[in-house]
């Protein structure tokens with residue numbers, strides 16, 4: 001096991017910069033999730049840690065060794081690929097044993113380790129099958145098995161669950177999490193699914209077009225987003241953003257969205273009249289007697305909660321409520337952000353003000 | 355396309371009269387055109403000379419089959435020797451070319467060295483140079499290194515057209531093997547050489563087989579180089595031997611000619627039928643996981 005340290009890591013393909021100076025430090029045994037929209041450079045970053053891509057500049061350390069120029073096989077890492085990359089012409093057992101055979105381990109050791117990994121992953125009955133004879137979930141497990149038999153310092157996962165159906169994805173998510181709690185191997189996990197990131201991570205790194213937007217624990221990112229991007233990316237349904245001007249009203253601050261529509265804003269030191277964006281999570285809208293007027297467009301009850309799509313002064317807004325409501329599309333309701341649960345952002349820089 | 359979709363999409367072919375028009379009749383016409391020369395060859399080789407040359411006999415059937423032509427072929431000419439030469443030359447040239455092509459194709463496809471694209475293109479262009487032009491400079495070289503009229507003359511010149519062809523075919527095949535497999539092997543600790551031997555080659559078996567069959571057939575049937583680089587009767591290959599020794603002036607020994615062609619085509623036919631499945635898979639590419 002080992003820590004991983006990225007310092008000012010940059011990558012260009014030809015003359016196109018793709019990763020612009022990333023700093024991340026991953027503690028020993030931590031489960032870190034790299035998350036971000038498609039094309040933001042997550043896979044590239046992971047592949048640089050694996051040694052499959054060269055680093056244009058910067059430094060990567062695994063443990064206390066700088067690995068910039070170390071070949072992948074000497075980095076003592078294991079990687080699980082999105083499409084599993086199982087060797088199609090080898091049985092499961094040979095797939096899992098391949099790396100140890102290359103390393104010249106003894107037959108007994110190989111057997112012992114493969115058996116142990118197979119038992120952990122429930123693959124004991126499938127060892128003599130070929131990958132094509134397995135279901136998607138089983139292949140996924142073999143890919144993980146191939147990684148754990150090596151007992152590496154670091155596990156790297158590149159969207160390992162994205163080829164599975166929704167139900168299996170949830171199940172495997174839990175399994176990977178359990179596995180990590182059991183083996184405590186430092187893991188870097190790439191996904192573009194923020195739910196996966198929130199549920200699995202000790203620490204999330206949010207990336208956007210080759211830059212790190214914010215690093216923190218899942219709840220930190222949810223409660224204290226650093227900017228508009230993170231606020232909009234983390235959480236589902238996504239946070240509502242309403243542009244307006246700061247005003248002072250009712251002895252506190254407010255954001256004027258329309259001439260007759262002011263939302264209460266968190267305390268801040270910006271001057272009245274400055275442009276801001278107020279962000280409110282759907283689950284932080286109180287639907288009740290007082291607040292701003294909103295026109296209901298669609299109501300979607302899911303059983304546990306109800307999603308209400310409505311319009312405030314021309315802006316679409318989503319609210320989620322645990323209660324059941326009797327209003328219907330076309331009705332007007334009152335929405336109010338819960339006390340202390342709204343955020344202010346600078347519309348130009350995207351940074352959070354309060 | 356999944357099999358189920360395919361069935362659905364071609365459903366309109368399922369009614370019987372339609373199937374006759376769209377599938378069976380064209381296939382039968384095709385088969386007839388392809389197989390008729392072969393049939394002609396077979397019946398001619400079993401006809402006696404008298405029957406062959408008489409105007410009254412049925413040209414599409416043999417009345418009195420005879421093995422005379424085969425006897426003449428095997429005991430009256432050096433046919434067995436030609437056969438042996440053809441086998442040696444084809445097999446060796448095929449293996450030499452395959453080995454060279456594997457390295458060339460792998461390097462061009464996967465090592466991504468500077469100019470790999472240009473090299474790939476150049477190899478393809480080399481394939482387009484017609485042998486009828488190439489044989490003149492090749493003949494000079496064959497003379498100079500002193501292998502004229504030996505099997506080596508053919509074993510070393512056949513790769514000039516076999517390697518470009520096999521390389522080009524294998525490049526397409528290697529391209530269909532997912533990159534991740536190699537990257538995974540790299541992380542698993544394999545060297546380039548081990549990746550080639552343990553991952554790429556086993557997965558490329560269908561491609562190797564189809565390239566091999568093609569190379570073998572091309573060298574088996576090769577005529578021009580064999581005609582120019584070989585002069586002694588006992589060094590000839592089947593195609594050249596049959597034509598040069600069974601046509602005397604303007605006398606065609608049709609029966610023996612056809613018998614020679616028939617026996618000469620059997621090994622290739624047998625090989626095709628053995629490997630036909632791999633062959634198709636190899637031509638259509640795609641490694642299935």
Ligand SMILES: Nc1ncnc2c1ncn2[C@@H]1O[C@H](COP(=O)(O)OP(=O)(O)OP(=O)(O)O)[C@@H](O)[C@H]1O
Nearest residue numbers: 013018036037038039040041042043044045191192
């Ligand atoms: N070999 C390459 N050559 C040139 N550009 C590349 C190469 N690989 C990736 N890129 C570019 O780098 C950027 C980041 O790619 P990357 O694969 O890291 O994205 P990602 O965050 O993993 O996206 P996804 O979620 O879709 O997998 C993309 O814009 C991509 O076009």
Ligand SMILES: [Mg+2]
Nearest residue numbers: 042043044159
């Ligand atoms: Mg990716």
